[in-house]
Amino acid sequence: xxxxxxxxxxxxxxxxxxxxxxxxxxxxxxxxxxxxxxxxxxxxxxxxxxxxxxxxxxxxxxxxxxxxxxxxxxxxxxxxxxxxxxxxxxxxxxxxxxxxxxxxxxxxxxxxxxxxxxxxxxxxxxxxxxxxxxxxxxxxxxxxxxxxxxxxxxxxxxxxxxxxxxxxxxxxxxxxxxxxxxxxxxxxxxxxxxxxxxxxxxxxxxxxxxxxxxxxxxxxxxxxxxxxxxxxxxxxxxxxxxxxxxxxxxxxxxxxxxxxxxxxxxxxxxxxxxxxxxxxxxxxxxxxxxxxxxxxxxxxxxxxxxxxxxxxxxxxxxxxxxxxxxxxxxxxxxxxxxxxxxxxxxxxxxxxxxxxxxxxxxxxxxxxxxxxxxxxxxxxxxxxxxxxxxxxxxxxxxxxxxxxxxxxxxxxxxxxxxx
Ligand code: GMT
Numbered sequence: 001x002x003x004x005x006x007x008x009x010x011x012x013x014x015x016x017x018x019x020x021x022x023x024x025x026x027x028x029x030x031x032x033x034x035x036x037x038x039x040x041x042x043x044x045x046x047x048x049x050x051x052x053x054x055x056x057x058x059x060x061x062x063x064x065x066x067x068x069x070x071x072x073x074x075x076x077x078x079x080x081x082x083x084x085x086x087x088x089x090x091x092x093x094x095x096x097x098x099x100x101x102x103x104x105x106x107x108x109x110x111x112x113x114x115x116x117x118x119x120x121x122x123x124x125x126x127x128x129x130x131x132x133x134x135x136x137x138x139x140x141x142x143x144x145x146x147x148x149x150x151x152x153x154x155x156x157x158x159x160x161x162x163x164x165x166x167x168x169x170x171x172x173x174x175x176x177x178x179x180x181x182x183x184x185x186x187x188x189x190x191x192x193x194x195x196x197x198x199x200x201x202x203x204x205x206x207x208x209x210x211x212x213x214x215x216x217x218x219x220x221x222x223x224x225x226x227x228x229x230x231x232x233x234x235x236x237x238x239x240x241x242x243x244x245x246x247x248x249x250x251x252x253x254x255x256x257x258x259x260x261x262x263x264x265x266x267x268x269x270x271x272x273x274x275x276x277x278x279x280x281x282x283x284x285x286x287x288x289x290x291x292x293x294x295x296x297x298x299x300x301x302x303x304x305x306x307x308x309x310x311x312x313x314x315x316x317x318x319x320x321x322x323x324x325x326x327x328x329x330x331x332x333x334x335x336x337x338x339x340x341x342x343x344x345x346x347x348x349x350x351x352x353x354x355x356x357x358x359x360x361x362x363x364x365x366x367x368x369x370x371x372x373x374x375x376x377x378x379x380x381x382x383x384x385x386x387x388x389x390x391x392x393x394x395x396x397x398x399x400x401x402x403x404x405x406x407x408x409x410x411x412x413x414x415x416x417x418x419x
Contacts, residue, residue: 050079050080050081050099051075051079051080051081052080052081052082052083052133052134052135052136052137053072053075053080053081053082053083053135053137053138053139053415054083054084054085054126054129054130054133054135054137054138054139055068055071055072055082055083055084055085055138055139055140055141056068056084056085056086056122056126056138056139056140056141056146056149056150057069057084057086057090057140057141057142057146058086058141058142059086059087059088059089059090059091060088060091061091061252061281061282061307061309062252063169063170063222063330063331063332063333064141064142064167064169064170065090065091065092065141066092066332067141067167067169067199067222067223067332068084068090068139068141068167069084069090069091069092069093070092070223070225070404071139071407071408071411072084072093072100073097073100074404074405074407074408075408075411075412076097076099076100078408078412079099080099081099081100081101081133082099082100082101083101083102083103083129083133083135084100084101084102084103085103085105085122085125085126085129085138086102086103086104086105087104087105087106087118087122088104089102089104090102091309092309094309101133103125103128103129104125105118105121105122105125106121107120107121108121118145119145119148119149120149120152122145122146122149123149123150123152123153123156126138126149126150126153127153127156127157130153130157130160130162131157131160135162136160136161136162136163137162137163137164137165137415137418138150138153138154138162138163138164138165139164139165139166139167139411139415140164140165140166140167140193141167141169142167142168142169142172143166143168143172143173143176143177143186143189143190144172144176144177144182144185144186144189145185145189146166147164147166147186147189147190147192147193148185148186148188148189150164150166150189150193151164151188151189151192151193163194163195163415163418163419164192164193164194164195165193165194165195165196165197165411165414165415165418166189166190166193166195166196166197167196167197167198167199167220168190168196168197168198168199168203168204168207168217168329169199169203169329169330170199170203170327170328170329170330170350171256171327171329172186173198173203173206173207173210173211173329174203174206174210174327174329174350175256175327177207177210177211178210178211183211186211187211187212187213190207190211190213190215191213191214191215193215194418195218195414195415195417195418196213196215196216196217196218197217197218197219197220197411197414198217198218198219198220198329199219199220199221199222199329199330199351200219200221200329200330200350200351200354200355201219201351201354202329202350202351202354203219203329203330203350203351204217204219206329218410218414220407220410220411220414221330221354221355221401221402221407222330222331222332222335222355222402222407223335223402223403223404223406223407223408224332224335224336224338224339224398224402224403224404225339225404226339226395226398226399226403228312229311229312229315229316229336229337229339229340229398230312230316230339230340231316231340231341231391231395232316232317232340232341237313237317238317239276239278239303239314239317240275240276243274244274244275244276245273245274245275245276245319245320245381246275246276246278246317246318246319246320247265247266247269247275247276247277247278247318247319247320247321247322247377247381248277248278248279248280248314248315248317248318248320248321248322248337248342249262249277249278249279249280249321249322249323250279250280250281250308250311250314250315250321250333251280251281251283251323251325251333252281252282252283253281253282253283253284253285253286253289254283254284254285255284255285255326256325256326256327256328257283257285257323257324257325257326258324258325258326258347258367259285259286259288259289260285260288260289260292261324261367261368261370261373262277262279262289262322262324263277263289263292263293263296263298263302264292264296264370265322265324265370265373265374265377266298266301266302266322267293267296267297267298268370268374269374269377269378269381270298270301272378272382273378273381273382275301275381276301276302276303277293277298277301277302277303278303278305278314278317278318279302279303279304279305280305280306280307280308280311280314281306281307281308282306282307286304289304290302290304311333311336312336312340315333315336315337315340315342316340316341316342318337318340318342319342319380319381319387320342320343320344320345320377320380320381320387321333321334321337321342321343321344321345321362322344322345322346322373322377323344323345323346323347323352324345324346324347324365324367324373325346325347325349325350325352325367326347326349326367327349327350328346328347328349328350328351328352329350329351330350330351330352330354330355331344331346331350331351331352331355331356334346334352334355334356334362335355335398335402337394338355338356338361338362338394338395338397338398339394339395339398339399340395341388341391341392341394341395342391342394343361343362343363343380343387343390343391343394344356344361344362344363344394345362345363345364345365345373345376345377345380346362346363346364346365347364347365347366347367348364348365348366348367349367352364355402356394357397360390360393360397361390361393361394361397362376362390362394363376363379363380
């Protein structure tokens with residue numbers, strides 16, 4: 001018998017295999033959520049051999065975990081059994097769903113071990129879940145170390161055929177992948193996967209260039225559910241008084257997010273108008289950001305909210321979203337802001353130009369161009385007509401090019417191509 005913990009799933013828009021909605025369509029905060037927009041075909045519950053998949057991802061706050069979780073929810077809506085194999089419950093799995101299972105990886109400890117053998121424990125758990133549940137497909141999100149654990153699991157379950165799909169998300173390629181200590185193992189694990197996907201054209205190219213990946217790489221963009229990330233209702237919750245503009249940033253506060261620039265841009269903007277900076281997330285750069293806000297005399301107007309899992313409630317409260325990263329393979333949170341009709345001011349690097357169109361759905365500047373960021377933020381905050389027009393276009397683009405159902409279909413095509 002498996003040690004599976006029966007799943008708690010989603011953003012509230014997921015329905016069960018037979019398209020169940022009802023109480024499952026209510027949000028975690030008690031707010032009603034839209035019913036599932038793509039429910040499984042009525043016959044799905046009667047299909048004898050349900051398709052099954054194991055998904056491994058980082059469970060803490062971060063885009064790769066969000067993508068993996070929302071993909072799992074999308075597959076469940078199509079009648080798949082989805083087995084999350086992870087060290088912690090992925091944070092966006094917020095409510096019960098009968099076809100989603102969670103298998104926790106808990107390394108056995110022993111006094112001789114200097115470190116718990118996490119990656120071996122993951123491979124062992126993958127084997128256990130695959131064999132106990134008759135799974136023939138593993139999808140790992142983030143190459144390091146998950147693709148290596150999946151490779152080991154695949155060898156261990158032979159002669160059972162186990163397909164492995166690896167999705168490259170960002171710093172697994174741009175930072176860790178090129179770290180000499182990990183280069184060979186990352187390259188080998190990716191090359192050994194049956195299929196490889198990347199979240200932007202930029203990242204696919206970086207994997208080829210930096211890691212010499214010769215396998216074909218399918219680009220499957222990050223995606224958003226535009227029925228969940230909706231524009232704010234003008235009468236609802238606010239983060240600031242009506243005449244005070246809200247600049248928002250959300251990230252894991254790592255150095256690549258260029259956090260000091262966020263605070264510097266805000267301090268300049270604040271000289272010209274009443275505004276608040278809302279900072280969502282946590283990470284190593286947060287204490288420095290708090291210090292810088294004090295140094296620049298804007299600490300009273302900066303709200304550090306810490307990690308929040310209801311981004312669909314917060315993003316619509318922004319007037320402008322700011323993402324001046326020095327490395328960004330896609331920028332999922334920028335897409336979620338766009339879906340909520342919030343224009344994005346971001347850096348012109350990585351995959352961001354594939355998401356945000358300069359002058360159309362937001363503005364892009366060089367990472368170090370603080371005056372450029374300030375100018376664009378001020379332009380949007382002082383020209384409501386422009387801001388709204390860009391926000392509306394941003395939402396249209398989010399719907400048309402980055403729709404959740406389209407991308408779940410793309411992943412299913414990738415899975416089907418292994419057979
Ligand atoms: O690669 C990372 O640094 C972590 C990863 C995460 O889990 O947040 O972020 C990456 O994956 C997201 C989902 O595909 C992308 O939207 C982010 O742009 C990407 N982050 C970076 O490239 C810095």
